[in-house]
Amino acid sequence: METTxxxxxxxxxxxxxPRLRLN
Incomplete structure (x- = not known):
């Protein structure tokens, strides 16, 4: 489980x- x-x-x-630096 990755809740954190x-x-x-x-x-x-x-x-x-407006800033998505997760991709």
Missing amino acids: EHLKITIMTRSEK
Whole structure:
């Protein structure tokens, strides 16, 4: 279960909506 990673990604994405440096 990757709950922490998922949360971190969600927070980062929400923090930088126009900036998606996860791809």
